[in-house]
Amino acid sequence: MIRLSNIQLPLDHNDTALEHAILSTLGIKAEQLVRFSIFRRGYDARKKASILLIYTLDVETLNEQALLDQFADHQQIKATPDLEYHPVAQAPATLTERPIVIGFGPCGLLTGLVLAQMGYKPIILERGKEVRERTKDTFGFWRKKVLNTESNVQFGEGGAGTFSDGKLYSQVKDPKQYSRKVLNEFVAAGAPDEILYVSKPHIGTFKLVAMVEKMRAQIIELGGEIRFSSRVDDIHIEDNQITGVTLSDGERVNSKHIALAIGHSARDTFEMLHEKGVYIEAKPFSVGFRIEHEQSAIDKARFGPNAGNEILGAADYKLVHHCKNGRSVYSFCMCPGGTVVAATSEENRVVTNGMSQYSRNERNANSAVVVGIDPSDYPGGPLAGIEFQRKLESHAFVMGGSNYDAPAQTVGGFLKNETPAELGSVIPSFKPGIKLTNLADALPDFCIEAIREAIPAFNKKIKGFAFEDALLTGVETRTSAPINIKRDDSFQSINTKGLYPAGEGAGYAGGIMSAAIDGIKIAEAMALSINHNAK
Structure with missing residues (x-):
């Protein structure tokens, strides 16, 4: 087949326009x-009044080689x-050792699936519950403030990506087209076919739940x-070789090939690994707030008169600003x-995140607005970033009223350093709830200074971003793992x-797609090693 790229057509083109473009391009x-x-x-969408659709097409013709x-x-x-x-x-017929996968988020899911497809019959260990029970626990926390520390947004089947926007795109280099493997598996499990071709595919929580079950x-x-x-x-190491793990119920499971796909919030596991001597380094991550605007305002700012177009859907944005104090602030x-x-x-900690359903039809748009930090900001060893996160999250818990409500402030109040008396037109979506306060001491001073500089700068790119009724909710601390478990x-x-x-928890991914791609790479590496050792 022949691939045609950069085929540009008007947003309102008719059904025959693609065929005509192919015939014209190829003559x-x-x-x-x-x-x-x-x-x-x-x-x-650079010209809002005349937005263009950009196609890449695969074409079958007569006389293709010519x-x-x-x-x-x-x-x-x-x-x-x-x-x-x-x-x-392919697993040898005399397979004597089953690989272990720890964690069943996007990375562990693809590691386990690819190992299973190659015949290695993996054992997958997940600290949380299966996805539907996990969903009940998570919604129970949002509605009743009853937290299950082993079954929540971070832990359980599907990983943190289950309760997110379900974005299926990444900036990682992918010369082997692993991303296509991931998307094909998702479609086979029930995702809409459009994720194979739209430029920014997403799924949303409810569709992810059913897909994860089918892949399981x-x-x-x-x-x-x-x-x-x-x-x-616990993990067991003999002569620098891992030999197995011990579970919370005391059972030992043996294997010399173990994938560690635990996600960015398995802090107790990070601590255990460090105590056992596994090499870990502190690494940069980011902290900040969630910002909410009415989605209609973002649509209008991005798409102008084409706001609301079904093909374009709900508008997104990606922003970055380099501050005078040397920090970078970006949307996440x-x-x-x-x-x-x-x-x-x-x-007794408050952490914010963002979530969408496939329809993306809720009232508000939200994004993290975060500041990059590095180990020099939290000196003290490989795990110092965890304590830095915990300190911010514990303080946010107190600021919100010590009942899992989150501290919040209007953008107008934040820029003026004033506690707002009441909400404006932007209605908060955070569950369980919010408490209006002054966020000035929710983050280190250099973060507050940087975000106050960045929001007006972002307003030059997205008109209305600095709208005084927009709402900031704190704190966003789990942007990525604060550690890197080094690998060769x-x-x-x-x-x-x-x-x-593997994946986000080890510092090698930053979202559903990049984590899933890393999972495939891990599965391949484990399979090759098992076969080599079996010779």
Whole structure:
């Protein structure tokens, strides 16, 4: 097939426009066109009154090779690359050791699925509950303020990504097209086909729940085993080789190939690994607030007269500002038409996150507005970032009233350093609830200074961003893991053979897609190592 890129058409183009564009670009007649499919569809909204749709198409024609030769020097006309996933190994018939995967978020899910598809029958250990029970616990916390520290936004089947916007795009380099493997698996599990071609695919919580269940069923059907409520409390190392784990109920499970896909909030596990001598480094992360605007205002600012167009959907944004104090402030995990949610996994702490459903039709848009920090801001060793996060989260708990409500302030009040007496037109979506206060001491002074500078700067890019009734809710601290569990070229810990640090919790991913891609890489590395050792 032939891939055509950068095919530009008006937002309101008719049904035959794509075919006409193909014929015109290739200079062929209609009878030479066999069929075509959309590989990617994005948009260019720089001119709000005349937004363009940008297509990448895969085209089947008669005499394809002749056309490829004719357009050999044309950068927008190339042979369609092979997007089929090709397993790197197959489990030996005499498989004697089953690999272990710790964690069942996007990274652990894809690690387990790919291992199962290659015949390795993995054992997956998840500290939280299966996804529907976990959903009940999570909504119970939001509604009744009853926190289950092992079943919440952070812990349980599907990982933190289940209660998020469900974004399925990433900026990681992906020369092997692992992302296509991930998307194909999601579609097979019930995701809408459009995630295969829209430029910024997303799913949303309710669709993710059903998908995760179907992927779990496939792993089990292929011989894998999934154990919920199975927290790993200890690991066993002999001569720098991992040999197994001990669970919270005292059971020991042995394996010399263990993937560590525990997510960015498994603080007790980080502490245990550090005590056992696994090499860990502190790394940069970010902290800040969630900001809410009415979604209609963001749509108008981004799309002008085309706001509300069904193809464009709810508008998003991505912003960054470099401050005078040397800090960078940026938007993170933007959730169009979504809600701000409570995301703590520890008692007496407040953490915010953003979530959307597939429809993205809630009243507000929300995004984190965060400031980059690095280990020099929290000196004290590899785990000092965890204590830095905890301090901010505990203080936010007190500021919110010590009842899991979150501290909040209007943007107008924040910029003026004044506690607002009442809310404006933007209605908070945070569950359980908010308490209006002054956020000036919710973060270190340099963070407050940077965010106060950045919000007016962002207003120059998104008109209305600094709207005085917009709402800030604190605190956002779980942007990424504050540690990096270093690994070598074989994807194993640099000082613990057989331990495969993976995904967000180890510092190698930053979202659903990048975590899932890393999970595939880990599965391949484990499979090759198992087969090598079996020789």
